[in-house]
Amino acid sequence: MQARNDGHSVIVFPDLVGGWYFVEIDGNAVYRFGPFESYKIVSDLVPVLFPEIPKLEILEPTEFDDDALMILGNGERVGETSRG
Template sequence: MQAQRNGHSVIVYPDMIGGWYFAEIDGRAVYRFGPFESHKLLRELVGILFPDIPVLELVEPSSLMDDSTLMILGNAERVAKITEEQKTAWQ
């Protein structure tokens, strides 16, 4: 829960030629890692490194993955998870 509130998330995404990347969004910083050859390997690595951090996975490759786009996507994922938790708590 703390990670969702302080701006920490991870985005997993493919590139245009079949490699896989992840970006850690931490506040206003974006840290990119990759390419990785295997989606499975990348998911295992992210699960070990960030077990309690919200992860957004994109399946369609895009050439528009600049830092601003990744931050927007990371923030949207955190807000969605917080909203869902609050909704569940009220039911």
């Protein structure tokens, strides 16, 4: 429960050339991991590494800068808190 209240979230998304990433948003920090070859690799890793942290999956290939990722991650965290 602590992770849901401290600005901690994870975003999974593909890039424009076929690689998959996951990004950890922790407070004001953005940590990028990837590219990985497939969605399966990322979807297997994220629940093990971040079991209780809200996760947002974006399936459309796109490019994000750190500011956009921070906004998305904080939006997911607020949404989780509202639903919970």
